[in-house]
Amino acid sequence: MADIVNAIEMIGVKKSFGGLHALKEVNFVVTSGTCHGLIGENGAGKSTLMKVLGGTVHKDEGTVIVNGKEVNIRNKHMSQELGIAFVPQELDFISNFTVAENIYLGNEPLNGLGIIDKKKLYSDTKQLLDELRINLNPYKRAGDLNVSQQQMMIIAQALAHNANIIIMDEPTARLGHEEIEHLLSYISFLKQAGKTIIFISHHLEEVKRVADMVTVMRDGTTILTTETSKVSVPDLIKAMVNRDVSGQFVEETGHNISDLMLSVSDLKLTKKNNGISFEVHKGEIIGFFGLVGSGRTEMIRSLLKIDKQYNSKIVLDGKTVKFRNYKDAINSGIVLVPEERRKQGVILSSSISDNISLGQLDRFTRYFFINRRKEKQCTKCSAEAMNIICQSIDQKVNTLSGGNQQKVVLAKHVESDIKVFILDEPTRGIDVGAKDQIYSVIENLASKNIAVIVISSEIPELQRLCDTIYVMRQGVITKRFERKEIGNSDLLLQCALTN
Amino acid sequence: MNKTEQTSRFLRRYATVFGYIVLLTFFSLVSKRFLSLNNFITILRTIAPLAILSLGLTFVMITKRTDLSIGYSTSILGIVVGACMKRFGFPVWGSVIVTMVAGATIGTVNGFAVAYVGIPDFIATLGIGYLLGGLNQAYTKGYSISSFPDSFNLFGMQRIKGVLPVSVIILLLVFLVFYFVISKTRFGRYIYSIGGNEEATMMSGINVKKNILKAYIVCGIGAGIAAVVMTSKLGQANPTAGESYLLDAMASVYLGATAFKDGEPNLLGTLLGTLIIGTMSNGLTLMNVPYFVKDIATGLIIIIAVTITALQKMRKQ
Numbered sequence: 001m002a003d004i005v006n007a008i009e010m011i012g013v014k015k016s017f018g019g020l021h022a023l024k025e026v027n028f029v030v031t032s033g034t035c036h037g038l039i040g041e042n043g044a045g046k047s048t049l050m051k052v053l054g055g056t057v058h059k060d061e062g063t064v065i066v067n068g069k070e071v072n073i074r075n076k077h078m079s080q081e082l083g084i085a086f087v088p089q090e091l092d093f094i095s096n097f098t099v100a101e102n103i104y105l106g107n108e109p110l111n112g113l114g115i116i117d118k119k120k121l122y123s124d125t126k127q128l129l130d131e132l133r134i135n136l137n138p139y140k141r142a143g144d145l146n147v148s149q150q151q152m153m154i155i156a157q158a159l160a161h162n163a164n165i166i167i168m169d170e171p172t173a174r175l176g177h178e179e180i181e182h183l184l185s186y187i188s189f190l191k192q193a194g195k196t197i198i199f200i201s202h203h204l205e206e207v208k209r210v211a212d213m214v215t216v217m218r219d220g221t222t223i224l225t226t227e228t229s230k231v232s233v234p235d236l237i238k239a240m241v242n243r244d245v246s247g248q249f250v251e252e253t254g255h256n257i258s259d260l261m262l263s264v265s266d267l268k269l270t271k272k273n274n275g276i277s278f279e280v281h282k283g284e285i286i287g288f289f290g291l292v293g294s295g296r297t298e299m300i301r302s303l304l305k306i307d308k309q310y311n312s313k314i315v316l317d318g319k320t321v322k323f324r325n326y327k328d329a330i331n332s333g334i335v336l337v338p339e340e341r342r343k344q345g346v347i348l349s350s351s352i353s354d355n356i357s358l359g360q361l362d363r364f365t366r367y368f369f370i371n372r373r374k375e376k377q378c379t380k381c382s383a384e385a386m387n388i389i390c391q392s393i394d395q396k397v398n399t400l401s402g403g404n405q406q407k408v409v410l411a412k413h414v415e416s417d418i419k420v421f422i423l424d425e426p427t428r429g430i431d432v433g434a435k436d437q438i439y440s441v442i443e444n445l446a447s448k449n450i451a452v453i454v455i456s457s458e459i460p461e462l463q464r465l466c467d468t469i470y471v472m473r474q475g476v477i478t479k480r481f482e483r484k485e486i487g488n489s490d491l492l493l494q495c496a497l498t499n
Numbered sequence: 500m501n502k503t504e505q506t507s508r509f510l511r512r513y514a515t516v517f518g519y520i521v522l523l524t525f526f527s528l529v530s531k532r533f534l535s536l537n538n539f540i541t542i543l544r545t546i547a548p549l550a551i552l553s554l555g556l557t558f559v560m561i562t563k564r565t566d567l568s569i570g571y572s573t574s575i576l577g578i579v580v581g582a583c584m585k586r587f588g589f590p591v592w593g594s595v596i597v598t599m600v601a602g603a604t605i606g607t608v609n610g611f612a613v614a615y616v617g618i619p620d621f622i623a624t625l626g627i628g629y630l631l632g633g634l635n636q637a638y639t640k641g642y643s644i645s646s647f648p649d650s651f652n653l654f655g656m657q658r659i660k661g662v663l664p665v666s667v668i669i670l671l672l673v674f675l676v677f678y679f680v681i682s683k684t685r686f687g688r689y690i691y692s693i694g695g696n697e698e699a700t701m702m703s704g705i706n707v708k709k710n711i712l713k714a715y716i717v718c719g720i721g722a723g724i725a726a727v728v729m730t731s732k733l734g735q736a737n738p739t740a741g742e743s744y745l746l747d748a749m750a751s752v753y754l755g756a757t758a759f760k761d762g763e764p765n766l767l768g769t770l771l772g773t774l775i776i777g778t779m780s781n782g783l784t785l786m787n788v789p790y791f792v793k794d795i796a797t798g799l800i801i802i803i804a805v806t807i808t809a810l811q812k813m814r815k816q
Binding site for chain 2: 306326327330331336338343344345346347348349350354358359361362365368369370412
């Protein structure tokens, strides 16, 4: 068999839904045995394009060639037969099955009686994982693995099905630093093994590091395909958004900081942990940096009484407060924009307006009845203030892009009387252009004398926004960085990694 | 939104209504006695207890939970109203109020077990249902209570001006009150948001548990009213009278969820669901088919309606 040069060739592919052209004219060629980055703002058409390869979306026009053969991928099964595998952002697996059972799901080795041969199942898995140099225990329950291990399990599953083209959608979004390093080096290993990887990510530095070639999509077309080494990150951003993203590399912000707003002392995550103490002033933005599992989210949840709290002292705006529950915390003026937008932030099946007003219906209610007109006026204002892109505020939230959904979460709180605004990973999985808008919303909050707390795994994000950065590790604060020191990314990272 | 999308949305929301019209047309064609105002009022009168019960259950099912105790609660609440009048000598109005309070109490117990204790709704309400059934048998020994004061006939038997049954008016009043509660109050909004995304609702600072409890209380009050109408209609409090209502009520809410609101339970849909079930039963009786045909036909209709919805959802994705 002659060497096939291109694993995938998509030429002139078009797709429209109703009147909407999701893919206008796509030319996408991936060379065998390479890692190919695919970037673009949310809604640029990346997912649709990949769904064409997955068989869940059918192209209207154009040619798709996989491993040298022209194909018309009609369903998921056909896509698998062609050796295409997906590692989605939200991993699909059966959490109470073991690693081996998951990897061989639907493909279990059988004995003569047609019963699953458990011995062979586990020995095959062991052999496969060894070959793939994946360090996983085949007997472990999938639900007990961490996200990174689960991802490796899905990759192993794909390879067990003889996949040679692996599409990874935002694979690093939920990983910690060390785990990202591991994944990126594993991708190099896969390339050496002759596999082709399509790497979709918003993290352009990662794309630059791991991908040989990169394709930029915008408005349903492929704008640019080039060797990664020949293009800079700012150029990629420019190609993605077709405009200069002004704030992306701003170094100094300088907020107008006044009196102390919130001081927390001796907040313990577990009984034996050392207490956490920090303070934030009016108009100040402080950041919490740490790896996944460092206790940042847990600390905030405990502070707001969403989870258990051990004795701590909280002083808010000069008064000592004790929250009985989360509602109490909200009522005293502290709000949280949670980490998992779709799970905790929005109700996808409800309208934009209903989502925005949900937590503040008291304002529109008189004698038990909601004044819909007043409600609509207010939610419309909030939606406009947040610059939510929609046809109407009665549109359901599941029709919006990730960035716009996040703006809905922010809009829920803009009208209320807030003292402290806490944002947990405010820009995760959001494209560069929308990120910028969310940063300006955060800056705007601070300028209104609100104390802002940002939790993030992205150092540049914190450097851009914050006056002070606390680094957390294993449930405690390991270091506090002042404004003048926070430019030092390496030191920040070091503090998060080691004592 | 473009035209094809609009049409498909319209079809999705009103397909069940068209289905009902087809059903009405079919019965009108095959039975001469079907198409008359009198018969339609008979249908409404027959379904009144089931419809009231189903409207209450809708609140619980909007939160993505269920209440399997409603059949047994309706039975025991029928016994409560009967016993209050006959054995304790309460006046009719007093007995009705006691029954509604008892319904609310059953709802509170259910809601507390589900929302605060955290027992899965299926198991909690199933267990409480059995408990109520047992208590009911212990108290009545299986015998009915009958010969109530004449004024008790009002709820199930009497008609205003000899045409409009009081039970239908009660049904309409319950519908209107519930409708206002769901569409105009915070509670209504909260139960829909709990059904949509419980965690996000909690993170918006809403007391999720309290609102689930309230939904069960509404369901219990619905069972109380349904029990009064049912007992008055039957002229006796039978210890097992309400048991068949459980499946019919759940079917009504599920059928109703296929109409008007993209797969979410809603009051107007529930009313349509009970109408479909009542009309089927009435029409088939007029056709003189054997009794088991009703069950077969109802089963088919539920499966068809829910299948169409599932297919539409699949195509949408």
